[in-house]
Amino acid sequence: MAYADxxxxxxxxxxxxxxxxxxxxxxxLGSGEMFGPILDLxxxxHQVILPDLQGHGRTADIDRPIEIPAMGDDIAxxxxxxxxENPDVVGFSLGGGVALQVAIRHPxxxxxxxxxxxxxxRSATYPEMLEQQGQVTGAAAEFMKETPxxxxxxxxxxxxxxxxxLLDKIGESMAKDFDFTEEVRGLQVPTLIMAADADMCPPSHFVEVFGLLDGGLRDGGWMGEGRPKGGHALAILPGLTHYNLVDSPLFASTSLAFIDQA
Structure with missing residues (x-):
């Protein structure tokens, strides 16, 4: 346990x-502790480095908006x-966005x-989820006192x-429009796009992201010669949601299968 300035x-x-x-x-709204059920896997x-992101867990907030690109710079x-030396980076939800920004901005x-x-x-998120995200403000703190x-x-x-x-800042962050399509299209780091089959965005969105990475455009070939040129991959994990994917051994085994294959 340590701190880094x-x-x-x-x-x-x-x-x-x-x-x-x-x-x-x-x-x-979590911390590195959320990986407790699968951390041993x-x-x-691997030597696992487990940070707490800005304003989360044991990392105090600073006078800066909570923005995913900035948090990507923090991790870099x-x-x-x-x-x-060239670690692998695995992230879930907010952390997944941060992992993507590290790969985009610091390949x-x-x-x-x-x-x-x-x-x-942002528009890929189900409308009812965007409505719920709009209710995340500091005023909701009192109603969250029974939550993990x-x-x-x-x-x-x-x-x-x-x-x-923290709730105010997270709410403000989620309210901002974003679209990283062009950044993803130019991604140079081999990346696994992963989601639950009942996630916060439809599976078709993650298939679309895979398509931006040269995936799903042709048969893969007997020797894998038709796979995405950048070494990218896609995994839709069965029987899971946005809220329990991170607890599943499938999340760990699928991540490790990808990062350990080369």
């Missing part, structure tokens, strides 16, 4: 296991700070990336009283 933020991180380094990034053969700075620092349950356009997210924050945050501020 990087990119203007005092970023909390833990290191588990030994082997080729792997940075594991949690979802919104990742750490069995952490990779440099720790002297990691020289990443070997492979897994982007799970993270749409690349609130319990975690109160237990580990440097300033537990900042929970309403």
């Amino acid at each position: 990087v990119n203007g933020i005092n970023l909390y991180y833990e290191i588990h296991g030994e082997g080729r380094p792997l940075v594991l990034l949690h979802g919104g 990742f750490a069995a053969n 700075a952490l990779i440099t700070h720790l002297g990691l 020289q620092k990443v070997r492979r990336a897994v982007v799970a349950s993270a749409g690349i356009r 997210m609130y319990e975690l924050y109160q237990r580990v945050a440097p300033r537990p009283e900042d929970f309403p501020r």
Whole structure:
């Protein structure tokens, strides 16, 4: 357990296991603890670096909006700070978006990336989910006191009283339009696009993202010669949702199968 002063933020991180380094990034309103049920699967053969993102878990917020590209820069700075040589980066939900930004903005620092349950356009999210996201504000803090997210924050945050501020910032972030289509089209880091079959965006969106990466456009061929030229892949995990994918051994085994294949 340690802190790194990087990119203007005092970023909390833990290191588990030994082997080729792997940075594991949690979802919104969570922390690295959310990987508890499956962390041992990742750490069995890898050195797992487990940060808490800006304003989450044990990382205190700073005077900066919560924006996924900036958090991608935080993780790239952490990779440099720790002297990691081309680690793999695996992220879920908010962390999936951050993993994608690390791969887009700092391709020289990443070997492979897994982007799970993270749409690349705001409009890809189901309308009813966008409506719910619009209700995330500091005023909702009182109603969240019985939730695991609130319990975690109160237990580990440097300033537990900042929970309403985190909700305000997350709500503001989710309200902003975004579209990373062109950035994804130029992605140079081999990337696995992953989602649950009942995720926050329809499976067709993740198939579309795979298409931007030269995937799903032709037969793969006997020797794999027709697979995407950049080494990208797609996985839609069965029987899961946005809310339990991260607890599933399938998330770990599918991620590891991709990053360990080369």
